Every structure is written in structure tokens, then in C-alpha cells.
Amino acid sequence: MALAVTDTCLHCGSALENSRDGYCCIGCRFVAKLLREEGLEKYYSLRGPTGEAVTTTDNRDRKWLEPLEEHVREADGIARVDLDVQGLSCAACVWLIEQLFRREEGAFRVVVNPALGTMTMSVAALFNLRRFVERIESCGYLLGPTRKTEKSDRGLLLRMGLCIAFAMNGMVVAVALYAGAETSALGPFFRAMTFAFSCMSVLVGGSWFFRSAFHALRRGVLHLDLPIALGIALAFTSSAWAYLDHDALGYFDPLNVFIALMLVGRYLQQRVLEQNRRRLLADDGVEALLSRRLENGRPALIRCSQIERGDRLLLAPGDVVPVECTLDAPATFSLDWINGESAPRAFHDAVPAGAFLAGDETRTLTARQSFADSALIDLLRTPARSGDDVSTFWQRFAQLWTVGVLLLAAGAFFVGMRVSDPRAALDRVTAVLIVTCPCAFGIAAPLAYQIVQARLRKAGLFVRTTSFLDRAADLRRIVFDKTGTLTTGRLVAVADFDSLSEDARVALVNLANRSMHPKSAAIARAVGQKGFDESLVVAEHVGQGISLHYKGRHYALDKRGFTADHQLLLPIETIEDLRADAAREVQALRDAGYEVGILSGDAEARVATVAAAVGIREFRGDQSPSDKAAYIHAVDRNDTLVVGDGINDGPAIATAFCSGTPAVDRPFIAARSDFYLVSAGLAPIRLALEAARRLARVLRISLGVALAYNAVTIALAYTGVMTPLLCAVLMPASSLSSIVAVIASLHGESWHRVKALEPWTSSTSRSS
Amino acid sequence: MDVIYLQIFVSLLLVVGSLVMFAFSTRQREVDHADRLSLLPMDDEK
Numbered sequence: 001m002a003l004a005v006t007d008t009c010l011h012c013g014s015a016l017e018n019s020r021d022g023y024c025c026i027g028c029r030f031v032a033k034l035l036r037e038e039g040l041e042k043y044y045s046l047r048g049p050t051g052e053a054v055t056t057t058d059n060r061d062r063k064w065l066e067p068l069e070e071h072v073r074e075a076d077g078i079a080r081v082d083l084d085v086q087g088l089s090c091a092a093c094v095w096l097i098e099q100l101f102r103r104e105e106g107a108f109r110v111v112v113n114p115a116l117g118t119m120t121m122s123v124a125a126l127f128n129l130r131r132f133v134e135r136i137e138s139c140g141y142l143l144g145p146t147r148k149t150e151k152s153d154r155g156l157l158l159r160m161g162l163c164i165a166f167a168m169n170g171m172v173v174a175v176a177l178y179a180g181a182e183t184s185a186l187g188p189f190f191r192a193m194t195f196a197f198s199c200m201s202v203l204v205g206g207s208w209f210f211r212s213a214f215h216a217l218r219r220g221v222l223h224l225d226l227p228i229a230l231g232i233a234l235a236f237t238s239s240a241w242a243y244l245d246h247d248a249l250g251y252f253d254p255l256n257v258f259i260a261l262m263l264v265g266r267y268l269q270q271r272v273l274e275q276n277r278r279r280l281l282a283d284d285g286v287e288a289l290l291s292r293r294l295e296n297g298r299p300a301l302i303r304c305s306q307i308e309r310g311d312r313l314l315l316a317p318g319d320v321v322p323v324e325c326t327l328d329a330p331a332t333f334s335l336d337w338i339n340g341e342s343a344p345r346a347f348h349d350a351v352p353a354g355a356f357l358a359g360d361e362t363r364t365l366t367a368r369q370s371f372a373d374s375a376l377i378d379l380l381r382t383p384a385r386s387g388d389d390v391s392t393f394w395q396r397f398a399q400l401w402t403v404g405v406l407l408l409a410a411g412a413f414f415v416g417m418r419v420s421d422p423r424a425a426l427d428r429v430t431a432v433l434i435v436t437c438p439c440a441f442g443i444a445a446p447l448a449y450q451i452v453q454a455r456l457r458k459a460g461l462f463v464r465t466t467s468f469l470d471r472a473a474d475l476r477r478i479v480f481d482k483t484g485t486l487t488t489g490r491l492v493a494v495a496d497f498d499s500l501s502e503d504a505r506v507a508l509v510n511l512a513n514r515s516m517h518p519k520s521a522a523i524a525r526a527v528g529q530k531g532f533d534e535s536l537v538v539a540e541h542v543g544q545g546i547s548l549h550y551k552g553r554h555y556a557l558d559k560r561g562f563t564a565d566h567q568l569l570l571p572i573e574t575i576e577d578l579r580a581d582a583a584r585e586v587q588a589l590r591d592a593g594y595e596v597g598i599l600s601g602d603a604e605a606r607v608a609t610v611a612a613a614v615g616i617r618e619f620r621g622d623q624s625p626s627d628k629a630a631y632i633h634a635v636d637r638n639d640t641l642v643v644g645d646g647i648n649d650g651p652a653i654a655t656a657f658c659s660g661t662p663a664v665d666r667p668f669i670a671a672r673s674d675f676y677l678v679s680a681g682l683a684p685i686r687l688a689l690e691a692a693r694r695l696a697r698v699l700r701i702s703l704g705v706a707l708a709y710n711a712v713t714i715a716l717a718y719t720g721v722m723t724p725l726l727c728a729v730l731m732p733a734s735s736l737s738s739i740v741a742v743i744a745s746l747h748g749e750s751w752h753r754v755k756a757l758e759p760w761t762s763s764t765s766r767s768s
Numbered sequence: 769m770d771v772i773y774l775q776i777f778v779s780l781l782l783v784v785g786s787l788v789m790f791a792f793s794t795r796q797r798e799v800d801h802a803d804r805l806s807l808l809p810m811d812d813e814k
Contacts, residue, residue, distance in 0.1 A: 046807075091807050115799070158794045162787060169783055186772065 013050035047092030063290040086142035088114040144281040160263040163205035167260040170197035174253035198252035205259040206232040231437040238430035251434040269446035272453040276462040307371040323374040325365035334358045339601035379647040391470035431717035444738035460679030468674035472692035481644035482600035491522040491574040506531035507555035514538045581681035583614045628652035698745040
């Protein structure tokens with residue numbers, strides 16, 4: 001049978017660790033079934049062999065939909081609805097969403113933009129927006145109200161295109177000049193044209209680097225754009241002076257090529273990071289939280305920031321408690337988000353902010369504080385990491401390069417004055433400024449980053465910050481959160497379900513499938529839905545369990561397990577569901593020399609159980625968010641990576657040198673981390689660390705080659721041998737050789753060693 | 769010799785024309801959803 005022989009997930013194509021049914025996770029199995037039932041298998045042929053695991057959670061809060069539904073209902077004719085989409089990766093995603101849209105009544109037009117992660121729909125009033133959103137989200141995408149800012153690299157793309165055109169057209173004219181037209185009647189005209197192209201190139205492309213360098217200087221940061229901007233400004237000024245003073249050809253042609261190449265490098269560098277950032281729903285922090293307040297006895301949707309002490313709040317199952325509240329009746333809540341506890345608890349009087357209602361009934365609560373005093377505020381206001389950060393290495397490099405180039409230019413002027421006249425000395429200065437333009441690393445380094453980021457993206461790890469790959473090469477310690485990070489956040493029911501009679505099994509199916517309690521959900525996943533009867537009534541006893549009368553017997557699910565007429569019928573144990581590759585990855589990270597630990601808010605005993613299961617010796621339980629941050633602050637010597645998923649990890653993530661998260665169902669933590677994962681397992685983390693070290697080596701080689709090239713060309717410039725023609729040949733040649741060296745290094749033999757770690761290849765098991 | 773000036777003039781017109789079209793395409797954000805546009809020709813289920 002096909003399922004027995006496959007070693008990759010039938011939906012996402014990732015490597016299978018413990019193949020139960022050919023799928024890597026529940027999400028993938030569900031989506032594959034849905035696509036089959038809907039007749040949308042063409043998705044797989046459009047997408048190709050590998051995709052992304054469906055790791056997003058169900059039961060999402062969709063209160064944000066209510067104003068949009070009202071907008072559609074009240075529309076006079078066609079209504080336009082803009083939504084943000086998380087999880088779009090390729091043309092197949094676009095096709096799938098368009099197909100599902102067309103199947104809805106009242107659907108007119110949809111434009112899905114995978115680059116921006118947005119969707120614009122034109123629909124009639126009868127369009128069922130909620131059902132459509134639920135169907136799309138059941139395929140593994142997440143939808144939200146449009147909040148993404150219009151910060152786009154469109155301007156950079158336009159500048160790059162224009163500057164490439166200027167460089168190529170300028171080159172056509174320059175070739176004619178180098179071939180002998182310089183002394184013909186057309187010579188002055190052609191020189192004027194190269195000057196004009198260069199002016200436009202500096203105006204359109206150079207201004208990008210001038211602005212960037214200026215902003216960086218104002219912030220007190222020495223950005224790599226500073227030597228680039230300086231090189232452009234000085235080379236253009238000296239060439240323009242030479243042209244205007246004595247109608248010399250100048251270095252306009254190499255300068256135009258240089259600006260075009262620098263813009264290509266910058267575009268490559270920004271493109272993947274921008275796409276990775278846009279792929280997530282926007283994070284609005286506290287403003288994104290909505291709640292229902294009872295006003296004159298009727299529920300009204302409000303922003304949580306509007307909640308005042310004494311307000312009556314209505315919570316549906318799965319809703320978050322926005323402020324500390326008093327309960328009208330006992331209820332079960334999950335504290336996973338705020339302290340990492342894996343199992344929900346019963347609360348009788350008061351419940352803290354950040355808890356999620358875990359039962360299956362709505363509850364009324366009274367706010368004991370206004371939202372301004374809520375404990376959630378501090379956790380949600382953790383500052384987001386800037387995506388435009390610059391690593392210490394590149395800052396230091398830019399500093400040395402700038403000073404070095406200025407000293408060399410001064411030296412060239414001094415040498416020129418000693419052996420010749422001021423005009424010849426200036427020509428040598430121009431030549432030095434042109435040949436020392438940081439061409440090789442301006443294009444080769446961004447290309448190297450782009451290749452690594454794209455490869456990691458394919459593995460399911462999305463880098464968000466510019467300097468992460470630089471910092472990751474220095475990491476020595478990795479600290480994991482437990483619930484939702486080393487584990488999937490779900491529980492697994494362990495019991496001999498086959499020993500039950502048919503009636504008892506049906507009773508258990510009906511009990512387990514009617515509760516949102518994580519333990520019930522674990523049992524429901526184990527027993528399935530066969531025998532589910534909508535007419536049966538289940539009673540919930542907070543803190544005690546749930547019960548049901550079926551065929552004259554009283555069945556219940558409680559702490560002991562499954563009972564019939566108060567007699568224990570089947571003891572059921574629930575254990576935390578470890579990520580399939582967690583133990584193997586922890587071992588591999590330790591073998592690679594990393595210290596691995598666990599920092600969790602859950603009870604010490606539970607943490608110890610998971611630590612033992614994955615082979616981690618260093619662990620701490622019962623840690624509050626501030627405890628976690630204090631611990632990271634104490635141990636981090638710019639060598640620690642924190643991987644967590646809840647807002648209780650926010651302070652630790654903000655403190656740590658590097659951070660990552662597997663939680664993409666809520667954008668809060670992902671927006672504050674250096675990277676986020678969309679894979680079912682943790683293997684991409686190891687891939688990223690290996691890739692970062694590899695990248696550091698490649699960059700060192702690339703910089704070495706650039707320095708050697710510069711040493712030769714500077715010697716030529718000092719001796720006065722450098723000409724515009726020689727420069728026009730050497731500069732693109734050095735850039736091309738750097739690019740080829742980078743590509744060869746990242747795709748060479750040693751990169752294959754890294755590639756063998758990739759979770760989607762069959763060699764994964766061998767690598768560990 | 770005069771024909772060269774004419775050729776250069778026509779070439780520059782072509783360059784300017786292509787740059788205007790490129791700018792128009794960028795402003796229309798076609799590059800942002802090239803995935804969708806690439807699928808339009810094989811769209812047989814409308």
C-alpha cells in the first residue's frame with residue numbers, strides 16, 4: 001500500500017518521523033482529506049512535491065469578522081472586503097483560494113496577492129463571509145482584518161530597473177568610446193551622454209544609498225550603505241569635475257554599473273525578509289484584542305482597551321480573559337498562553353488575565369480591573385525587534401572600510417602630487433575611489449544571505465531580521481520553552497480503547513467530542529467520531545468532568561478516566577505530545593556542541609518528564625515571565641537562542657541574543673522573534689544554525705577575495721596605470737567572480753552536508 | 769553621419785518608452801502578484 005512505503009508526508013512532503021497514516025500531523029491529514037473531498041487535488045500538481053505542514057490551530061477567535069459581516073450584509077450591491085492572509089506561499093495557494101471563493105454564493109471577484117499576503121474580494125450581500133473564512137482557515141491559512149502597512153520595496157524595484165537601464169545604455173555608448181569614437185566627431189556627444197546617464201543613475205539609484213547612510217548616521221549606526229554612498233558621491237564628483245574641467249571620459253560607465261549592482265544586491269537582501277515578514281498577519285498588540293461586553297443586557301463587541309472595572313463580560317469557549325475577573329460560576333481555563341501550563345485548571349471565584357476559557361459553555365464574568373491595569377498589557381507591550389538591524393560585524397566592517405578608503409585616497413593624492421601635477425593626482429584619487437567601491441560584498445554578500453534565507457524558507461524556517469544569520473553563527477546555548485515548543489501543545493490519550501464494549505465506546509465518543517477541554521480533545525482524536533449523536537445531552541461539572549446518560553447508564557469522564565455508573569471502566573492517562581523529532585534534534589544539537597535547556601512556566605515535575613523524554617539535563621519549571629527573562633539575562637553572553645511560543649516567553653525573547661518561535665497562529669511572538677517556524681518539527685532550527693556558520697565562512701572568503709582584488713587595483717591606481725576602460729572591465733569581472741564564488745560555496749560539497757539535515761529529505765534519519 | 773543622430777534619437781525614444789512601461793508595470797504592482805497572473809492563461813474553470 002502506498003501509505004506504508006512513503007517516507008514523506010502525503011500533504012506537505014516533509015520527512016515522516018513516525019508514520020501513522022502517511023501524514024506528518026493532524027493538520028496535514030485534515031487538509032488532504034478536505035482537498036480530496038472538494039475535488040481540488042490539482043493543488044498538488046500546481047504546488048510541486050513539497051509544501052508546508054499545517055501547524056496552525058483550529059478554534060480561532062473570529063470576533064474580528066463581525067463588523068465585516070455587517071458591512072457585507074448592509075452593502076447596497078457589491079461590497080468590497082479586504083483581508084490579510086497568513087500562509088500564502090505560491091501560485092497553488094492562490095489557485096486554491098480562488099477555487100474555494102468561486103464555490104460560494106454571491107462571490108464575484110477575488111484578487112489574492114501572495115507577495116503582500118492580502119486578499120481583496122467583491123461580494124454580494126448573500127455571501128457567507130464566515131463560512132468562507134472558516135473554509136480557508138481549515139486549509140491551514142489564517143485570515144485577519146487588513147492591517148498591514150504599505151511599506152513596500154516597490155520603490156527599490158523601480159530604482160533598480162531604471163538604474164540597470166541607465167547602466168546598460170551607458171555601456172553601449174561607452175563601448176563606442178573605448179572602440180575609438182572618443183576622437184571622432186561624435187566623441188563629445190557620447191561623453192555628454194555617459195555623463196547624463198551617470199547623473200540620472202546617481203539621482204535615481206545613488207539617492208537611495210545617500211538617504212540610507214544619512215538615516216543610519218543620524219541613529220549613530222555605521223551602516224554598510226555609508227561606504228557605498230561615500231564611494232558613489234566621491235567617484236561621481238571627481239569624474240564630473242574631470243569631465244567638466246577637461247572633457248575627460250571619467251569613470252561614469254563603471255559607476256553606473258556599480259550603482260545598478262548595489263541596487264540588485266539590496267533588492268535581493270530585502271526581498272526574502274520582506275516576504276517573510278508580510279507572510280504573517282500584522283501584530284497590533286493590545287489593539288488586536290477584542291471582547292464582548294454586556295451593555296443593557298446585550299453583548300457588544302469592543303476593543304479590550306475599552307474595558308473598565310465592573311464591566312460585565314461574556315466569554316465564549318476559546319476566548320481570552322482580558323483582565324482579572326470574578327466568575328459568576330465555576331469554569332475551566334487554560335493558562336498555557338501566560339504561564340505555559342499544559343493542563344487547564346478549574347477556577348471558582350476569580351480568574352487571571354490571559355487565561356482561555358476551556359469548557360464548552362459561555363460564561364459571564366465581572367472585570368475586577370480596567371484594561372490599563374491588566375497584566376496582559378506589560379506582556380503584550382514587549383518591544384518588537386527591528387527588522388532593519390545591523391550586526392556588529394558589518395558595523396565594524398563599514399567603519400574600517402570607510403576610514404581605509406579615505407586614507408588610501410589621501411595617499412593616492414599625495415603620491416600623485418609627488419610624481420606629477422594636481423590634475424594627475426586627482427585622476428589617481430578618482431581611480432582609487434572607483435576601484436575600492438565595495439562592489440564584491442555589496443552584491444555577493446546580499447546574494448549569499450538571499451540563498452540561505454530562501455533555503456531556510458523552503459525548510460519551513462522564516463527569517464525576519466537582517467542580522468539574525470550573523471548572530472546565529474555565534475550561538476552556543478539554546479533554551480526551549482516546553483509547552484507548544486518541544487511539545488505540540490496537544491495531549492495524547494493513552495488507554496486500551498479497544499477493550500470497551502460498543503455502547504461504552506459510543507458513550508465515550510459522545511462525551512469526548514462535546515468538550516473543548518484538551519484532555520477530552522485528546523480522547524476524541526483517539527476514538528474518532530463514529531457513533532456521534534447530536535441528540536444526546538452532556539452535562540459539564542466544572543472541575544469534576546462531564547457526564548452523559550446513554551442506554552440507561554450514567555457514563556462520565558473525570559480525573560480517574562472513563563466511568564460507567566460511577567465505576568471506573570477505563571483508566572485514561574494523558575501525556576504531552578512531543579514533537580516527533582524533538583528528542584532527535586536535541587541530541588543532534590548537543591552533539592554539535594550546543595548547550596540545550598528548558599525554561600518553562602509549567603510545574604517542575606511535568607518539565608522534568610519532558611526533559612527526560614528528550615534528553616535535556618538542564619531545566620527549570622515554575623518560571624514566571626520575569627523569572628525567564630532574569631535567567632536569560634544572567635546566562636546570555638551574546639550566545640543564547642530562546643525558542644518559545646506564549647506571551648509568557650515575550651520578556652525572555654526580548655532579552656535573548658536570538659529568538660525564534662513555532663507559534664504562528666497568533667502574530668504576537670512571531671513579530672518579536674528573529675525567525676518563526678511553520679514546520680511540524682524542530683529540524684529547521686539545526687539547519688539554520690549550520691547554515692549561519694556556513695554563511696559566515698563563505699562571507700569571510702568573499703571578503704578575503706574582495707580585499708585581494710582591491711589590493712591589486714589600488715596598486716594600479718597608485719601607479720597611474722588604471723584607466724576607465726580597465727576599471728570598466730575589472731569591476732564587473734570582480735563582482736561576477738564573487739557571485740560565482742558565493743554560489744559555488746553555498747552549493748558545493750560542504751553545503752550538501754548541511755542539506756542532508758533538511759527535514760524533507762530521506763537522508764534526515766541518517767544525519768542523526 | 770546624420771543618420772547616426774537619427775538612430776540615437778530613435779534608440780533613446782525606445783529606451784524612454786520601455787522605462788515608462790516598466791514604471792507603469794511597477795506602479796500597477798503586477799510583480800507583487802505575478803503568481804496569480806501566471807495562472808490566468810490556464811484558467812479554464814470560470
